[in-house]
Amino acid sequence: MSQSKRSETDKFLDESFIYDGIVIALIISVTNNIYDLSILGLANEFILILIVWYGIVEHFIRSSKTMNIDTRYRLFFYATFLIGSVLNTFIYKAYGITFIPIIIVPMIITLLIDYEFGASAGLILSLSTAFHYHDFFMFLQLFPQVFISTYLLKNVRSRMQVAKAGLISGIVSLVMILLQEPVRHFYFSSRDYLILFLNPLVSSIIVLGVLPYIEVSTRIYSNIGLAEISTPNHPLLKLLIVHAPGTYYHSMRVAELAEHAAENIQANSVLVRACAYYHDVGKIRNPEYFIENLKTPDDNPHNKLSPDISRSILINHIKDGIEIAKKYRLPIQVEMAIPQHHGTRVQKYFYTKALEIDPNTKIEDFKYPGPKPKTKEMGILMLADVVEASSKSLKQPTIDNLKQIIQNTVIELFEEGELDETGLRVDELKIIIDSFTKVFETLSNQRIEYPTVDEKTEDYKLINR
Structure with missing residues (x-):
């Protein structure tokens, strides 16, 4: 595509992106209510997500060099964000709160775009999920994982750092649940506590597994991928x-x-x-x-x-x-x-x-x-x-x-x-x-000049040892 055609396409997409927050808020709200549709609940969630989107995310988008260098970055962000929303909803309905892979999408976005966008995506996902189920304690359990994992991935350069972020997020997840126990009893079994700890760790392993495929297919690379090439x-x-x-x-x-x-x-x-x-x-x-x-x-x-x-x-x-x-x-x-x-x-x-x-x-x-x-x-x-x-x-x-x-x-x-x-x-x-x-x-800088050894002198010394 020529430079002029690329500019025209970018301009067209930029004008279309004025309404991106509305579309994304609507999709997430509908996804959250797909099992138990409530018009009032859907409307409330829609308004909440709009406020967070245009109050925080849109500000980051406008000021981000990375997000605005090519429209493919923005489209990737939106697509990944929405996939994460659908995935979290279905897994929560099928298996419960302990299995929600809340950090997968924020980690991927942080690695491939920027920390601010990863944390913002995690904030909206955590907040909308907790708001839908009228459970603020759920937010206190989900968002700290997101914040810690994305913060630890700022300027990441090795796969070990990703695994370490998952491990620390697992510890944070467990600690946040234990801190809430005196206020609200979750009736968790030992197995549930183990899953809470392992969930972020397994999520980080999944991120490491899918990352190369995302990089090659989208040509949006993390620092890890850049170092490898x-x-x-x-x-x-x-x-x-x-x-x-x-x-x-x-x-x-x-x-x-x-x-x-x-x-x-x-x-x-x-x-x-x-x-x-x-x-x-x-x-x-x-x-x-x-x-x-x-x-x-x-x-x-x-x-x-x-x-x-x-x-x-x-x-x-x-x-x-x-x-x-x-x-x-x-x-x-x-x-x-x-x-x-x-x-x-x-x-x-x-x-x-x-x-x-x-x-x-x-x-x-x-x-x-x-x-x-x-x-x-x-x-x-x-x-x-x-x-x-x-x-x-x-x-x-x-x-x-x-x-x-x-x-x-x-x-x-x-x-x-x-x-x-x-x-x-x-x-x-x-x-x-x-x-x-x-x-x-x-x-x-020049290396020092080493003294040369006279071969006859060296031979004489060896004979007379």
């Missing part, structure tokens, strides 16, 4: 190192710069590393036309091509990259990083070359199609890419002239307006400059 063993990276080794090593260096900077400004370093690994994957198809893959500058095929053809080849690596990303089911955000890391910048070298041939050449013809970076992570990726490429132009790089390149790059991109939509503040840009500098300092 950010390894040299991925088939696409193996192709890259064979067909475009220079691009591969450039991507590794960009990843080091970008990850370190993201960590220092509390951005998603796992995401930015994954994006850095695959941002130039489109160069696999024509690696010989990119300077980092040439053995010597004299081999540059662009010396024999017109600027227009060279421009088209460079732009095509973005189109090729997007096609390859879709083919390999890479995350949506990785696909979006491929055009955004160039933004709408001008191909200055070929534009200057074209001006020498035709002074009337339009600068717009030599701009990348964009869009500009939309998040902090994409902004960091653009900066790291330009800085790493520029550093290769130095014949005798020193920390001082590398730092000068870093500062000039940040100032240039800032003044060009390429970072306007990223949300990066001036103080964060200063931190990024320092971070890039530290990475180059680390990479430039």
Whole structure:
């Protein structure tokens, strides 16, 4: 889908989403009342969910970068949320409160979208269920599980953290029931208490089991999935190192710069590393036309091509990259990083070359199609890419002239307006400059020179031992 068509679709869906809270509130209310329909109860639940939705969830949606980067995130959130509502209702009716898997959907949403949305979904599910059965104690038992499990999954990077969140939620579930015993006796057996404890733990195991399938099918990845594709063993990276080794090593260096900077400004370093690994994957198809893959500058095929053809080849690596990303089911955000890391910048070298041939050449013809970076992570990726490429132009790089390149790059991109939509503040840009500098300092550190051993002297010592 072209960028203009995608924008039109997003605009249409955004207008449709004005009424999303009404639709979701109605579906959840009907689901809760499907066994024992009560018009008054349905109306009360509908109003309650509307208040929570437009008072909390809609606020998060409007201010969330993640939710608004692509409409598929919002559709996934709604679908998962509604499936959870139906699942909880049917399981409660069939097996009772101890079997309600209240944390499954909030955990999935937290892992794949954000903590605020996971906790909000859990709040509505817990509140609507308790409200339907006129049982506030049920809310006190359900929501603490949701809150703890989603909070523990903020910025999660390993599967063990998910299992640990399930275990702690199980303990919280048991404690909340025991605390309510003096006020309201539940008449639970030992088996029921065991189920209360094991339910969140088993739910976390289910989440871990279904997570890879959700990621591959929706291309919405958790940090765990992003970390798994950010390894040299991925088939696409193996192709890259064979067909475009220079691009591969450039991507590794960009990843080091970008990850370190993201960590220092509390951005998603796992995401930015994954994006850095695959941002130039489109160069696999024509690696010989990119300077980092040439053995010597004299081999540059662009010396024999017109600027227009060279421009088209460079732009095509973005189109090729997007096609390859879709083919390999890479995350949506990785696909979006491929055009955004160039933004709408001008191909200055070929534009200057074209001006020498035709002074009337339009600068717009030599701009990348964009869009500009939309998040902090994409902004960091653009900066790291330009800085790493520029550093290769130095014949005798020193920390001082590398730092000068870093500062000039940040100032240039800032003044060009390429970072306007990223949300990066001036103080964060200063931190990024320092971070890039530290990475180059680390990479430039020399190992100590070990003394050489004279072979004759060593032989003499061995004979006379």
